Amino acid sequence: MSAYAFYLATIIIYAAVDAMACLALNVEFGFAGLSNFGFIIFQSAGAYAAAILSMPRAATSNGGFQQYVLGWSLPWPLPWIGAAIIGGLLALPFVFLVGKRLRGDFAAVGLLVSAVLLNVLAKDYVPFLNGAAGISIVPAPFQSIWDPQGLAYQFAYGGVAVVLTILVYFLLRRVTESPYGRSLRAMRDNDIVADSLGKNLRLNRTSMLVLGGALAGLSGAILVGFISLWAPGAWGYAETIVFFAAIIVGGAGNHKGAILGAILVPVGFEEATRYIPPLANPSLVPSLQWVAIGLLIVLFLWFRPDGILPERRRILSGAPIPPPPPSKSSEDIDAEVMVKIGKVDELNFRHLLRLEDVANDHRVILSTQGLTKSFNDVTVVSDVSIEIRQGRVTGLIGPNGAGKSTTLAMLAGTLPSSGGKIFYEGEDITSLPSYKRAQRGLVRTFQLASEFKKLTVLENLVSAIPNQSGDSFWGSLRGRRRWGAEDKANIERAEEILEGFGLSQYADAYAGGLSGGQRRLVEIMRALLAEPKVLLLDEPMAGVHPNLAHKIGDQLTRMAKDGMTILMVEHELALMDAFCDPVIVLAEGRVLAEGTMAELRKNSEVVEAYLVG
Amino acid sequence: MSSFGFGLITAAVLAIATVGFTMQFAVTNVLNLAYGSIMINSAFVAYYANVHGVTAWASLPFGVVTGAVASWALNRFVFTPFQRRNLAPITVVIVALGVDLIGTFGLQAIVGGSYVSYRQNTGHEYHILGMFLSGLQLIILAICAVVLVTIHWLLRYTRLGKAMRATSANPNLARNSGVKTQFIISTTWLISGALCGLAGVVFAMNNGVFEATSAQLYIVLLLAAMFLGGPGEPYGAMFGAMVIGLSTEVSAAYVNPQYKEVIAFVALLGMLTFRPYGIFGSEKTL
Numbered sequence: 055m056s057a058y059a060f061y062l063a064t065i066i067i068y069a070a071v072d073a074m075a076c077l078a079l080n081v082e083f084g085f086a087g088l089s090n091f092g093f094i095i096f097q098s099a100g101a102y103a104a105a106i107l108s109m110p111r112a113a114t115s116n117g118g119f120q121q122y123v124l125g126w127s128l129p130w131p132l133p134w135i136g137a138a139i140i141g142g143l144l145a146l147p148f149v150f151l152v153g154k155r156l157r158g159d160f161a162a163v164g165l166l167v168s169a170v171l172l173n174v175l176a177k178d179y180v181p182f183l184n185g186a187a188g189i190s191i192v193p194a195p196f197q198s199i200w201d202p203q204g205l206a207y208q209f210a211y212g213g214v215a216v217v218l219t220i221l222v223y224f225l226l227r228r229v230t231e232s233p234y235g236r237s238l239r240a241m242r243d244n245d246i247v248a249d250s251l252g253k254n255l256r257l258n259r260t261s262m263l264v265l266g267g268a269l270a271g272l273s274g275a276i277l278v279g280f281i282s283l284w285a286p287g288a289w290g291y292a293e294t295i296v297f298f299a300a301i302i303v304g305g306a307g308n309h310k311g312a313i314l315g316a317i318l319v320p321v322g323f324e325e326a327t328r329y330i331p332p333l334a335n336p337s338l339v340p341s342l343q344w345v346a347i348g349l350l351i352v353l354f355l356w357f358r359p360d361g362i363l364p365e366r367r368r369i370l371s372g373a374p375i376p377p378p379p380p381s382k383s384s385e386d387i388d389a390e391v392m393v394k395i396g397k398v399d400e401l402n403f404r405h406l407l408r409l410e411d412v413a414n415d416h417r418v419i420l421s422t423q424g425l426t427k428s429f430n431d432v433t434v435v436s437d438v439s440i441e442i443r444q445g446r447v448t449g450l451i452g453p454n455g456a457g458k459s460t461t462l463a464m465l466a467g468t469l470p471s472s473g474g475k476i477f478y479e480g481e482d483i484t485s486l487p488s489y490k491r492a493q494r495g496l497v498r499t500f501q502l503a504s505e506f507k508k509l510t511v512l513e514n515l516v517s518a519i520p521n522q523s524g525d526s527f528w529g530s531l532r533g534r535r536r537w538g539a540e541d542k543a544n545i546e547r548a549e550e551i552l553e554g555f556g557l558s559q560y561a562d563a564y565a566g567g568l569s570g571g572q573r574r575l576v577e578i579m580r581a582l583l584a585e586p587k588v589l590l591l592d593e594p595m596a597g598v599h600p601n602l603a604h605k606i607g608d609q610l611t612r613m614a615k616d617g618m619t620i621l622m623v624e625h626e627l628a629l630m631d632a633f634c635d636p637v638i639v640l641a642e643g644r645v646l647a648e649g650t651m652a653e654l655r656k657n658s659e660v661v662e663a664y665l666v667g
Numbered sequence: 668m669s670s671f672g673f674g675l676i677t678a679a680v681l682a683i684a685t686v687g688f689t690m691q692f693a694v695t696n697v698l699n700l701a702y703g704s705i706m707i708n709s710a711f712v713a714y715y716a717n718v719h720g721v722t723a724w725a726s727l728p729f730g731v732v733t734g735a736v737a738s739w740a741l742n743r744f745v746f747t748p749f750q751r752r753n754l755a756p757i758t759v760v761i762v763a764l765g766v767d768l769i770g771t772f773g774l775q776a777i778v779g780g781s782y783v784s785y786r787q788n789t790g791h792e793y794h795i796l797g798m799f800l801s802g803l804q805l806i807i808l809a810i811c812a813v814v815l816v817t818i819h820w821l822l823r824y825t826r827l828g829k830a831m832r833a834t835s836a837n838p839n840l841a842r843n844s845g846v847k848t849q850f851i852i853s854t855t856w857l858i859s860g861a862l863c864g865l866a867g868v869v870f871a872m873n874n875g876v877f878e879a880t881s882a883q884l885y886i887v888l889l890l891a892a893m894f895l896g897g898p899g900e901p902y903g904a905m906f907g908a909m910v911i912g913l914s915t916e917v918s919a920a921y922v923n924p925q926y927k928e929v930i931a932f933v934a935l936l937g938m939l940t941f942r943p944y945g946i947f948g949s950e951k952t953l
Contacts (some may be wrong), residue, residue: 088755091764150940158941159698159760160898164939166700171932174884178925295764302761337780341772342881348768352745355762359754604745 056205063208065321070215071277072300072316074222075101077309078269079297084306084365085230085421086262087242088160089172092148092165093270093297095172099144099290102183105192107133108279109478114241120184132276141271145263152259154249154488160552169291177286188285189333192278208280215276222269223309225531229265230309232530233522233541236368236509238262239307240517243506250466251518252492252501261527292344296320299350301642305361307508314363318438319350370512370545371561375462416618419479420443420465420588426473427460427643435492436643437474442588446453447610449634449651451627457642458623459501465621466498467491478588490520493520495587501623507566511557514565514576515548516541518584551579578606588619595629607633627651639663670920672798672914678912679811680870685892686818687862691738693835693899694855696756697746700763702889703882704770705741705860706867709734710877711774714783714870723787726807727868734864735857741766742856766951775879780858782876807869813907814865822901823859831855835899884928888915891931894938897945906947910934 075097080557082088090096111125128136148168151161177186178387194211201207229235229459241248241258249255276286287625296319304315327343354361420442427435435457442448450458465476467488476484477494506514522544524537525531552558555575565576578594595603603626610620611633624630630637631651639646639654642662647654654660683704691699713730745766749759790802800808822828834842834851842848866903869878870885892911896903911931921928936946 071849087755089761151936155943156939158755160894160939162757162760163698163700163890164936166934167890169933170734170884171928174928175926178923292768295768296759298764338776341776341780344768344772345776348765348772351765352769354761355754355758355765358756359752371950612735 059205060208063205063212064324066212067208067215067276067280068325069317069321070212070219071273072297072320073271073313074215074219074236074276075270076297076304076312076316076320077219077222077226078266078273080260080301080306080309080312081230081269082266083298084301084308084312085235085242086238086259087158087245088152088259088262089162090165090266091294092167092169092172092291093266094289094291094294095169096141096144096267096270097274097277098284099267100274100352101284101289102189102274103140103271104133104137104181104275105189105278107136107283108193109189109191110177116303120187120189122184122189123182130279130513134250134272134279137269137275138272141274142156142264142268144271145260145267148263149256149260151319152263153256154245155191158245166294169294169327173286173290186286188283188287190283190285192282192284194279194282211280218272219313220654222272223313226309228533229527229530231368232534233516233524233537233544234526234530236513236517237525239509240506240514241261242307243508244504246468247500247504247506249489250468250498251580252489252497252520254489265527286560295351296324296347299347299354301361302351302354302359305362305363305365307365308361308363311361311363311365315361318362321348323350365508366562367562367564368510368513369562370510370516371549371558388667389621414444414445414615416445418442419619420621421477422461422465422474423477424459424474425471425476427457427465427469428472429655434643435464435640438640438643438645440638440648442619442621444619445614445617446636447614447634449630449637450621450640451625451630451637452640455642457643458640459592459642462592462621462623464498466590468498492584494584495549496590497581497584497586497588498590499577499581499592501592501596503566503570503573505568505576505645507564509565510562511565511568511576512545512548512552512561514550515580515583516544518580519544519547520585520659548579548583551583555579569600571599574598575606582613586618588621591622591624593623593625595624595626603629604632670917672800673919674802674913674916675798676800676804676807676873676912677916678909679808680866680873681888681892681912682864682905682908683814683862684870685813685889685896685908686815686901687738687866688889689893689896689899689901689904690831690855690859691742692893693871693901694831694838694852695742695746695750697750697759698765698890699738699741699746700760700886701741701766701770702863704733704767704847705737705863706870706885707877707879707882708737708774709864709867710871710882711778711879713787713817714871717785717787720920723785723872726785727865730868731861731864732841734862734867735860738860739853739856743853770906771880771883778879780878782878784876785872785938789870803872807873810865810869814862818862827854828853882894887928887935888912888931891935891938894935894943894945897947899946900945903945904945907945926935 062567079090079093082090084126106122106124107126109125110127112120112122141393148165149331151164178185179185183189225599230238237248237253238258241255243297245255256626300315300319301312304313305311305320315353323346324343327339395460417439421440423439425435425438426433438461450461452458460469464471471484478491483491506517509517522537522541529537549558549561557572557575562573565573568576574597581589598606614620622634635650636648637651637654638648639660646663647660648655687704688699691697709730712733713726714725716729745762746759747764787803793800793802793805822832830841830846830851833844833846834848838848867882870882874881888911892907893904895907895910911934914930915927918930
């Protein structure tokens with residue numbers, strides 16, 4: 055009987071530790087989109103830290119048979135706190151891997167290789183953490199006054215572990231169910247677009263790596279306090295894959311899914327197979343366990359990629375009924391939207407977009423001097439000097455490959471320029487990162503679909519609103535009382551503009567499920583809610599019904615009258631005729647001409663470039 | 668100087684492996700983290716041919732064919748279907764990690780955990796330019812040199828090679844220009860898989876003894892060599908492999924040999940941080 059009780063206590067402790075680790079990895083991977091293939095080193099760092107902080111000095115302990123640093127004999131809970139701090143600090147060296155420039159999978163293998171190498175080093179370098187033998191006889195908390203081998207102690211230990219895991223769950227929920235969490239998921243779905251809307255990718259990712267690392271460290275501390283032993287053999291890089299398997303099975307982006315995955319995979323599955331007697335050869339069962347982990351990952355990603363408990367859809371609008379999936383053809387839907395979009399005329403953009411106190415004086419707000427972009431030896435944009443005047447809708451046209459989109463990307467900072475300068479509001483912003491340009495009101499849209507797929511339409515819009523007090527790590531921790539009212543107002547503002555564009559019924563639908571034209575509209579609305587002073591539009595009307603395009607064009611003209619500056623790349627010359635003045639013509643990476651469309655039509659060079667190009 | 672000889676062998680084997688790895692990345696944009704498991708499986712198929720009476724060198728083709736078929740099948744039946752699903756790109760890399768576990772530990776479940784070695788003798792020891800190289804090592808070097816030259820000829824002077832480079836640079840444009848990209852991708856996986864199998868067998872021969880998980884950490888060297896030369900660049904891979912292979916072995920002579928991989932690690936993180944497109948690679952390849 056009592057043997058079962060001990061076993062139960064052990065299982066409870068393992069479950070709590072694994073659940074905490076999975077919650078931590080899930081906030082990195084499932085929410086922030088950070089594939090931390092080196093996750094195990096954070097748990098391990100915590101375990102080592104807790105061990106050496108709670109143990110006596112190496113020379114005096116156990117006749118000095120093991121070597122390690124520190125040895126401060128700290129009382130509980132200091133070693134656990136230290137473990138969390140070390141786990142968090144360990145994230146900082148990786149800040150270089152999580153910026154905008156590096157692809158997610160490259161960063162992931164960087165972390166993977168770090169895990170492999172740190173394991174090799176820990177094995178081979180004995181003085182630091184006793185090498186391959188690892189650190190043993192780690193004292194259990196309070197062991198001088200309470201026997202750690204007793205059943206009551208073990209259940210109490212399990213109780214503390216469970217309570218801490220529950221606290222972690224609520225802490226993480228607070229972070230993820232906030233405007234900040236929305237930004238994290240936006241970044242996960244499309245990092246370049248989130249960056250262009252003013253989200254600081256490096257800061258957000260580093261924050262999550264630190265948070266996840268600290269919690270992983272704590273989970274390691276709880277584990278080592280119980281098993282009193284920690285050695286490199288226990289934290290091979292492949293252990294990280296077990297946690298990934300757990301999250302994939304349970305459901306990435308869902309805290310409850312992470313807990314369920316922890317209970318099913320590392321606890322349930324590995325425990326269930328632990329007692330199979332060795333059959334043909336002693337390594338058969340452990341090898342088959344690994345095979346099964348691999349199969350779980352591949353099969354789940356194929357048959358149920360969202361896991362057992364998929365990410366929950368966040369319903370923000372007042373109407374709680376989820377909309378029916380758009381099954382009609384996209385033309386039908388666009389036509390429907392067009393009927394409703396009459397209301398777009400009633401929108402008060404001046405108020406909605408906070409344009410009230412913008413002086414409309416047609417000064418030069420954005421300009422370039424000799425802007426150049428080359429990829430290797432190919433020059434795509436060459437010596438482009440243009441001036442964009444405030445309160446105007448400037449068009450940018452040119453044949454395919456003229457460098458229009460590249461120019462726009464350099465203005466927004468999505469692409470670094472190879473030469474020349476960019477000035478914005480009188481200031482040289484050539485080396486300013488794109489998210490900072492967006493925060494200062496220089497906002498772009500993209501030529502290709504760029505919605506945040508697994509955010510609802512409304513979430514897509516609200517995520518773009520700048521200066522949200524809940525849109526930072528610390529802001530999110532301060533809870534709904536801090537940002538709730540403000541968020542409600544933001545949602546209402548987004549709903550108003552959504553209604554104006556005739557898409558209210560899709561407020562709570564995933565943006566990834568909309569038609570091409572609708573997604574275009576979502577992107578335009580989202581860019582507007584970012585409160586741009588200068589809006590850079592890359593073929594905003596592509597795939598939008600022509601009548602609708604004209605209505606939007608009218609609105610853009612009105613916004614310009616209200617003080618917004620717009621630069622628009624567009625293929626459709628009719629739209630340029632109607633809305634843009636002046637129009638700049640690019641050809642083969644150079645400025646060919648500038649003027650009204652009427653003037654340009656008379657320019658033989660321009661006509662020729664279009665016909666020939 | 669003897670460490671230089673070791674380095675040369677390590678570099679030659681690594682060059683073959685990295686060229687295969689980087690070619691797979693070039694045409695399918697996947698970091699095939701299951702590469703090491705296919706290497707070691709190929710080594711074991713060759714080993715069983717060897718055990719059943721085929722001489723070690725004659726068993727080499729068994730390993731090459733295993734690598735080619737397994738890699739082709741992995742791309743055709745696992746990676747391609749996942750890529751068609753339009754999931755986040757990292758999904759395929761996670762799948763590759765899962766496949767690596769299945770490949771490595773599936774093999775371990777079959778062959779057990781003990782070390783084996785080919786039935787061959789390492790031959791007469793030669794003393795060349797201050798380096799001591801065994802006959803076995805000289806043959807390995809010769810094979811690697813022939814293979815690398817063949818790859819160079821294939822990429823530079825054949826239609827197939829041209830089509831491969833076009834597919835790698837821009838698959839859509841290549842398809843629209845009349846390149847049968849599906850066929851090219853399949854062929855690339857067959858060729859790169861053959862390199863993977865070959866690398867697996869000569870890696871195992873050079874090691875002397877090996878077991879199912881022997882190639883598990885090889886991915887560190889592969890990644891370091893690939894990123895040094897630029898991902899997707901076969902010539903960069905050869906260069907990267909030379910640098911990593913030589914520097915790890917030569918450094919082992921001066922510092923504790925157990926830390927020799929640290930150079931690869933530092934090189935990889937340095938490249939990822941400062942020049943993720945490689946020393947020669949272009950920004951656009953990303």
